Amino acid sequence: MSSSSTFIILTFARISAALVALLVLTWALTFKTSFTPHSPFSQQKFIYNVLHPLLMVIGFIIISGEAILVHRWMPGSRNVKKTVHLGMQGVALSCGVFGIWTKFYGNNGIVANFYSLHSWMGLFCVFLFTIQWIMGFLSFWHRGEARRARMTILPWHVFVGLYTYGLAVVTAETGLLEKLTFIQTTRNVSRHGSESVLVNGLGLGLALLSGAVILGAISPRPQQYVTSSAKLRYSNDKY
Template sequence: MATSVSSSLVPLLFFARISGLLAAALVIYWALVFKSSFLPQSTSQEDLVYAVLHPLLMVIGFILISGEAILVHRWLPGSRGFKKSVHLCLQGLALACGIFGIWTKFHGNDGIVANFFSLHSWMGLICISLFGAQLCTKTK
C-alpha cells in the first residue's frame, strides 16, 4: 500500500522540486539582469556578489532545502528515525544557509544598524530566529 501512495505522489514531488529550482533560477536571472536593484549606486564587484548572495541563499535555504526536508517524510525509504534524522540535517543546512545569507547582508560598508530600518529586515531576523528555535526543540 505504501508503494502505491508514494508512486501516486511522484508527479507532485517532481512538480515541487521543479518549482523550487525555477524560483532559484529566477533569483539568479534577476541578479544578473537587474544588478541595479541590488546595489543602486555603482560599487565594487565584491559588494554586488554579497548583495546577490543574500536573496539567493535565502531562496536556496528556506525554499529548496527546507522544502526538501518537509518532503523527505514522503519519498525517502527507511525507518521513521532515519527519516527524522535526515529531516533534521536538512533543516540544519537550511538554517546555516539562512545565517550565512544574513551575514552577507551585514558584510557591506553600511554596517549592521543600517540594515534594520525596514520591516523586511526585522521580519527576516524574527523568521530566522524562530526557525533556529524550532530546530533546537527538534533535537530534544
C-alpha cells in the first residue's frame, strides 16, 4: 500500500471519528428528554443516562479504534507505540466499564437492565476487552516474555482485538436501534423527524468508522509491500 493510500485511510478514519463524536454529543445535549426514562425531568437520571452513550461511543469505541491505528501507523520505536497503544486501550477500557456502571446504577441495578441483546453483548464485549488488555500487557509489555511466545500469541492478539472492536460497534448499533425504537413508540418521535435522522446518521457513521479502522489495521505498511515485492523479484530471477 502506498503512502498516499495510507494517508487517505487514516484521514477518513479521523474524520469519521470526529463526525461520530459530534453526532452523539448533539444527540445527548439537544434531545435531553429522550434520556429521561420517566417524567418529570430528573437531572440526576439525565446525567447517568447521557453518560452511557458518551462513554461507550467516544470513550470506548473511538479511543480504542484510535489505539489500533496508533499501534499500526504511528512513527517511532516499537516501545513507544506499545506504550501509547496500551495506555489508550486502558483509557477505553475504563470508559467502557464506567459507561456500563452508569447505565446500571442509574436504572435500578444490573438485573433490571440485563434483559436485551444489547446488554448481553455489551457485557460480553467489555469482558473480552478486559481479557485482551491483560493478555496484551503480559505478552507484549512484560520484558521477561520469550520472543517466540510473543510471536505465537501475536496473531491471536490481533484477531481478538479486531473482533472485540467490531463487536463493540455492533453492540452500539443494537443500542441505537433499541433506543430509537423505544422513543418512537413511547415518546411519539417521528420516524422522519430530526432525532430519528440523527440517530440513523450516528449508526451509519459508526459503520464507516469501523470499516476505516479495520482496513487501516490489516493494510500492509509501505515498507512491507516493498520488501515483499523485492523478495518476489528475487525469487523469479533465481528460478
